[in-house]
Amino acid sequence: MRIVHISDLHITDAREFQEKKFEKGQKAINSLDPAPDLIFVSGDITLEGTLLEYELAKNKIEGFEANVVIIPGNHDARHLGYQLFEEYFGRLEFYKEVKDIGLLGLDSSEPDRDEGHIGRDKYGWIEEHLKDSEAIKIIGLHHHLVPVPNSGREQNIINDAGGLLDLVLRNEVALVLMGHRHVPYAVRVHKTLMVNAGTFSSARTRAHLGCSFNIIDIQDKTISVTAFDIENSKEKMMVEFDRERKIYINRYYLQ
Numbered sequence: 001m002r003i004v005h006i007s008d009l010h011i012t013d014a015r016e017f018q019e020k021k022f023e024k025g026q027k028a029i030n031s032l033d034p035a036p037d038l039i040f041v042s043g044d045i046t047l048e049g050t051l052l053e054y055e056l057a058k059n060k061i062e063g064f065e066a067n068v069v070i071i072p073g074n075h076d077a078r079h080l081g082y083q084l085f086e087e088y089f090g091r092l093e094f095y096k097e098v099k100d101i102g103l104l105g106l107d108s109s110e111p112d113r114d115e116g117h118i119g120r121d122k123y124g125w126i127e128e129h130l131k132d133s134e135a136i137k138i139i140g141l142h143h144h145l146v147p148v149p150n151s152g153r154e155q156n157i158i159n160d161a162g163g164l165l166d167l168v169l170r171n172e173v174a175l176v177l178m179g180h181r182h183v184p185y186a187v188r189v190h191k192t193l194m195v196n197a198g199t200f201s202s203a204r205t206r207a208h209l210g211c212s213f214n215i216i217d218i219q220d221k222t223i224s225v226t227a228f229d230i231e232n233s234k235e236k237m238m239v240e241f242d243r244e245r246k247i248y249i250n251r252y253y254l255q
């Protein structure tokens, strides 16, 4: 099972959107071998959530050859953008099973606010999908659950991070896929890998980290996460995790 995880595209008609990077990244994803079974987009597909941007984004995203699933980010919910999101991309939250994985996409955005929130009223619904599931459990959301290094001062962890973290760890969720900070990162907490995708095509990059996306390969008991540097067309292995033997190698800190 291969998932490509992209985030923070920030598609707009202004310079904040690096169209050439988008096209280069899209081409790289479309020519991956093996091809991804799924592309997960963890939000901030637009810059201001406007109609023009949603139209542009729809058009651009249609260029991916694999199946794409998307949840909104804080930028997508701006200016009533959350209404347009449903119109253009479907439900704000979803549960989808592909091969042996079960992906629960959550909406952590709040209209016109940058901070994220899941909400206790949704915990029951979330746990229903996790509790007795035989699938390899994956949660995707825009905001991050744990602080991310190299991304500036921390201020936007979801404000009920403790509640969601507890659900994740208690139900042995294998992977949490996040965005928002515009840098790639992966760290293991207990039996869960927390993975951030960098920005795919925004000019708002951090230092020399540039634009990137993550390739996640899931075998029966092993998960590996590779960051793909779009500018240099270079892959960098971040994490290898053997869930059965509990062997975890975080190459992010070895290079």
Ligand SMILES: [Fe+2]
Binding pocket: 008, 010, 044, 073, 075, 180, 181, 182
């Ligand atoms: Fe963003």
Ligand SMILES: [Fe+2]
Binding pocket: 044, 073, 074, 075, 142, 179, 180, 181
């Ligand atoms: Fe964001």
